[in-house]
Amino acid sequence: MSEVYKIALRLQKAFTPTVHVLVAKTLFTYMVSTVVRERKDPRAVNTELFRQGIWGGSLAMLNLAPVGSLRRLWKPDPGGVARFIEVFGSAAWHIFAGHVPSLRTEILDKRGVVWAELEEVPGKDAFYKVEAPEGVDTLYFVAGAYEGATQTAYRLLGVEEQWLSLWRPLEGRGICGFYARRDLDLKEVEEAVKRKKPGFFDLISWNDSASILEETLGISIPRI
Amino acid sequence: MTGPKGSGKSTLIKALFPELPVRFTEPPIYRIYEASQAMRVVEVPGRADAVRLLLAAPPWKVSVGLLLVDGSQQPRADLDLLPLVLAAPQRALVLTKLDLASSESVKLARAEAQKIDLDFFAVSAVTGQGIPELLQWITTGAKPKPPEAPQPKVEEKIAPMFLADVIPVPSPRPPARATLSPEEEAVLKACDGRKSITEIARELGVSPAAVKGAVDKLFSKGFIKELKPKVVV
Numbered sequence: 001m002s003e004v005y006k007i008a009l010r011l012q013k014a015f016t017p018t019v020h021v022l023v024a025k026t027l028f029t030y031m032v033s034t035v036v037r038e039r040k041d042p043r044a045v046n047t048e049l050f051r052q053g054i055w056g057g058s059l060a061m062l063n064l065a066p067v068g069s070l071r072r073l074w075k076p077d078p079g080g081v082a083r084f085i086e087v088f089g090s091a092a093w094h095i096f097a098g099h100v101p102s103l104r105t106e107i108l109d110k111r112g113v114v115w116a117e118l119e120e121v122p123g124k125d126a127f128y129k130v131e132a133p134e135g136v137d138t139l140y141f142v143a144g145a146y147e148g149a150t151q152t153a154y155r156l157l158g159v160e161e162q163w164l165s166l167w168r169p170l171e172g173r174g175i176c177g178f179y180a181r182r183d184l185d186l187k188e189v190e191e192a193v194k195r196k197k198p199g200f201f202d203l204i205s206w207n208d209s210a211s212i213l214e215e216t217l218g219i220s221i222p223r224i
Numbered sequence: 225m226t227g228p229k230g231s232g233k234s235t236l237i238k239a240l241f242p243e244l245p246v247r248f249t250e251p252p253i254y255r256i257y258e259a260s261q262a263m264r265v266v267e268v269p270g271r272a273d274a275v276r277l278l279l280a281a282p283p284w285k286v287s288v289g290l291l292l293v294d295g296s297q298q299p300r301a302d303l304d305l306l307p308l309v310l311a312a313p314q315r316a317l318v319l320t321k322l323d324l325a326s327s328e329s330v331k332l333a334r335a336e337a338q339k340i341d342l343d344f345f346a347v348s349a350v351t352g353q354g355i356p357e358l359l360q361w362i363t364t365g366a367k368p369k370p371p372e373a374p375q376p377k378v379e380e381k382i383a384p385m386f387l388a389d390v391i392p393v394p395s396p397r398p399p400a401r402a403t404l405s406p407e408e409e410a411v412l413k414a415c416d417g418r419k420s421i422t423e424i425a426r427e428l429g430v431s432p433a434a435v436k437g438a439v440d441k442l443f444s445k446g447f448i449k450e451l452k453p454k455v456v457v
Contacts, residue, residue: 039382039385044382051384051385051387052385055388056388058436063450067444155437155440155444156443156444161248161249161250162249182249183247207350211324214296214324215324215384216387216433217433217436217437217440218431218435218436220229220230222234222235222248223235223349223350
């Protein structure tokens with residue numbers, strides 16, 4: 001099934017308006033420069049890029065993903081969730097970065113915790129690949145976009161209060177994140193994620209994500 | 225305990241009674257937790273129909289009533305929920321998310337509590353501020369002392385940076401039948417294809433995040449066609 005969607009995506013991209021990556025990079029550079037000037041400290045810059053990403057990802061989900069397709073694909077069992085991430089995770093990367101990424105999913109807990117890693121294809125250009133000051137990681141914007149997009153997808157699917165999803169950069173080569181059922185012990189979920197990727201919550205904690213989602217999208221996820 | 229969706233009911237229950245297996249989803253009509261042999265915590269969703277139903281056929285005797293308001297938003301008490309809280313001899317208005325609240329919000333909520341004759345507490349489940357005082361009041365009925373009420377964290381807040389504003393464009397052919405919440409109806413009425421989310425929020429006196437939430441739901445129901453980016457000067 002995923003293969004069919006991938007072909008459909010390629011066709012969609014071939015027949016819909018597109019833009020040279022240089023345009024996107026120039027605009028993104030302008031945005032990052034503004035944030036750096038405003039915030040200065042690289043950690044604060046990364047947090048602000050993440051926040052901007054959450055907003056942008058939510059708008060992208062609303063404008064680009066047909067609600068009917070989301071509903072058809074959403075199956076709330078771990079295997080179904082993994083397939084959902086594979087299709088929409090790849091689709092988003094394909095639309096915004098211009099190529100199909102390498103994507104791995106893993107079920108961390110059969111009751112409903114699915115881990116995902118998206119890695120860029122080496123040598124391919126993308127809007128976020130701009131020179132930034134030391135310590136500034138533009139993938140925070142991308143991770144925020146995935147977090148905002150996924151939470152918005154939950155809202156469109158009517159499962160906003162049953163699932164949550166958090167995303168962070170993956171050591172400069174992509175992003176990683178997880179989907180989890182909210183009725184699980186969230187401390188346990190956090191521990192499972194930390195075992196998978198120890199630095200996941202280092203800069204932006206679980207509760208930081210909750211604050212940013214609430215302040216930008218009005219989405220309330222449980223704090224721990 | 226009742227309050228609007230997202231006001232932090234489940235989080236507050238967990239902060240007050242950490243041993244309880246709290247579920248973080250909105251209960252259908254109500255959800256009961258056994259805090260001890262003598263105490264049950266009942267979580268009631270912030271919906272007038274749930275309150276009406278419970279008042280018509282109360283399945284328990286309410287001894288303590290808590291009405292929650294979200295300190296990170298406009299701290300207005302939902303008057304539709306008030307009758308349930310007033311049915312209790314001991315009742316209070318609780319401002320949640322104190323760590324995100326401005327001192328102005330705390331002042332407004334305190335005045336609101338005074339107006340509707342409720343005791344007042346400001347709490348943060350994240351920092352634990354105000355939680356012991358509220359717990360003591362619930363268990364002993366000891367009146368809160370206004371001067372000792374916790375104050376919001378004195379911390380220099382960094383001004384949030386601008387987010388790209390967008391105009392929700394209503395669909396020319398909205399669905400003939402759909403159920404909309406009062407918030408969604410208000411936002412849809414304000415959508416004229418020219419006003420942005422921030423401008424609608426200002427007009428309705430709510431946060432842009434609240435408008436965004438309603439817009440998302442209107443979008444999924446087919447009332448909003450697209451979101452147009454807008455340059456705001």
